[in-house]
Amino acid sequence: MQQRKALLLGATGLTGSLLLDRLLESELYSSVTIYVRKATGRSHPKLIEECIDFDTIQTAVEADDVFCCLGTTIKTAKTREAFSKVDLHYPVKIARLQLDAGSKRFLAISSMGANPHSMVFYSRTKGLMEEALQRMDYPSLYIFRPSFIVGNRTEKRAGEKMAIRITDWINPLLAGPLRNYASVKATAIADAMLHYATQGQSGNHCILSGTIKNFE
Numbered sequence: 599m600q601q602r603k604a605l606l607l608g609a610t611g612l613t614g615s616l617l618l619d620r621l622l623e624s625e626l627y628s629s630v631t632i633y634v635r636k637a638t639g640r641s642h643p644k645l646i647e648e649c650i651d652f653d654t655i656q657t658a659v660e661a662d663d664v665f666c667c668l669g670t671t672i673k674t675a676k677t678r679e680a681f682s683k684v685d686l687h688y689p690v691k692i693a694r695l696q697l698d699a700g701s702k703r704f705l706a707i708s709s710m711g712a713n714p715h716s717m718v719f720y721s722r723t724k725g726l727m728e729e730a731l732q733r734m735d736y737p738s739l740y741i742f743r744p745s746f747i748v749g750n751r752t753e754k755r756a757g758e759k760m761a762i763r764i765t766d767w768i769n770p771l772l773a774g775p776l777r778n779y780a781s782v783k784a785t786a787i788a789d790a791m792l793h794y795a796t797q798g799q800s801g802n803h804c805i806l807s808g809t810i811k812n813f814e
């Protein structure tokens with residue numbers, strides 16, 4: 599087996615931290631670089647932690663596969679500009695730097711309903727990220743479009759508890775194409791990202807929430 603090197607963005611988040619566990623455990627990867635804002639204190643023989651300034655980064659690392667689990671909320675970011683940095687500009691800039699440096703696969707979490715022409719700012723931003731990534735001609739690009747993500751989040755988000763209760767009740771009713779609207783476990787997204795990276799089929803691929811749920 600030809601081992602690969604990975605770069606992971608968003609390794610401190612709900613989905614990113616689960617993906618980090620999987621990448622470190624996987625025999626496919628000989629090293630996993632994470633870009634973080636501040637030191638995590640985590641150590642592992644395969645882990646390379648880089649504290650970077652996402653606004654000014656102009657360099658790439660050696661990585662075959664790049665995973666992007668970056669994201670924020672308007673509430674946290676406070677302005678549309680700050681939100682766009684995290685959910686659009688950072689992923690696109692790092693994707694470009696890594697492609698130019700020889701990365702072969704890019705796997706990014708977007709969102710259900712992403713559309714560059716959407717009237718909804720969040721969906722439009724995610725759609726613009728997808729569009730920019732698709733134009734880059736990565737040898738292999740996977741975009742994941744989860745619905746509402748559930749998992750053990752340390753940060754408390756307003757309304758999240760209630761949303762989880764509602765989705766617990768509603769999920770069993772969502773079958774067929776409606777399955778894309780059911781909430782999805784963060785563990786399933788992490789498993790799906792590793793699975794599709796391993797497959798690494800050429801071209802651009804969009805993995806909908808209903809398909810991610812097959813990994814639950």
Ligand SMILES: NC(=O)c1ccc[n+]([C@@H]2O[C@H](COP(=O)([O-])OP(=O)(O)OC[C@H]3O[C@@H](n4cnc5c(N)ncnc54)[C@H](OP(=O)(O)O)[C@@H]3O)[C@@H](O)[C@H]2O)c1
Pocket residue numbers: 607608609610611612613614634635636652667668669670684685707708709710744745746747748784
């Ligand atoms: N949550 C949902 O229901 C939902 C639904 C659909 C799609 N999504 C998308 O799925 C992806 C993963 O979601 P998640 O809930 O697992 O993410 P999350 O727990 O909110 O984690 C977000 C990650 O992005 C990093 N980040 C945030 N602001 C940053 C900044 N200004 N500069 C650098 N890094 C920053 C965080 O780092 P720090 O630890 O340094 O803050 C963290 O590692 C995101 O793209 C999200 O938009 C989420």
